[in-house]
Amino acid sequence: QQIERRRAKASENISAAVLSNLSSGVVFFTPNGLIRQANGAAKHILGFASLSGMNAAEVFGNATLLSASASYTSIAQAIQAGLREKTPAQQMTLRYVTPGKEERILEITVTSVHSPAGEILGTACLVNDHTEVSQIRRQQALRGEMSAEMALELRNSLTTISGYAQQLAASHDAELAQQLAADIAAEAAHLDHTIGGFLLGPRAEKVLNEFS
Secondary structure, eight states: OOOHHHHHHHHHHHHHHHHHHHHHHHEETTTTTTTEEHHHHHHHHTOOOOOOOOEEEEEEEETEEEEEEESSSHHHHHHHHHHHSSOOOOEEEEEETTTOOOOEEEEEEEEEETTTOOOOEEEEEEEEEHHHHHHHHHHHHHHHHHHHHHHHHHHHHHHHHHHHHHHHHHOOOOHHHHHHHHHHHHHHHHHHHHHHHHHHHHHHHHHHHHHH
16 A cells, blocks of 8 residues: 555656746636645746635636637536536637736647546646737738739729829820829839838837847
8 A cells, every 4th residue: 555655646746847847827726616725837828826625716807708619608507517418529719818917829728637537637738828929920911912912002002003104105295204204203103102101010120129
């Protein structure tokens, strides 16, 4: 029995060491709905010094569900479902605000935990902070929209300049030719300003990032 206790203690220490070194947060809810264990990454991501003894509503009460792999309306509902019966792993994306008022985008996988005999031991949550990934995706989408607008501006300006050039080539009126030349120059200046503004955006962003 003493050997078995030592083995169990060693296994527990290894599990604790593995959890403490994970970059992902791990939170374990017991059948009574309270958190029994949370690693350091979970505390950091969720913004709590301690999570022990808290329930899902206390931790995630201010979170907004953005997407879910099942028809749950909140992460608390998914956690409670995992405590009642064996459920498949559910992936959820939340907009979450920490106690320190920092907004984060979290991807959380909720899964029920059972003993070999099928007894419900609790629900585990794997928590990943996808805030930076979400920001990069938004920036890429914005740049895509800007590129589409830029292409439209270029096409319109080139069409205008082409029209003026055709009129200029067919004109024998010196005064009209002078006016058309001025119009072409004005449209070219507008085009240069548009391109300059588009190129300045990424440069300005790069400079700001270097000094931030």
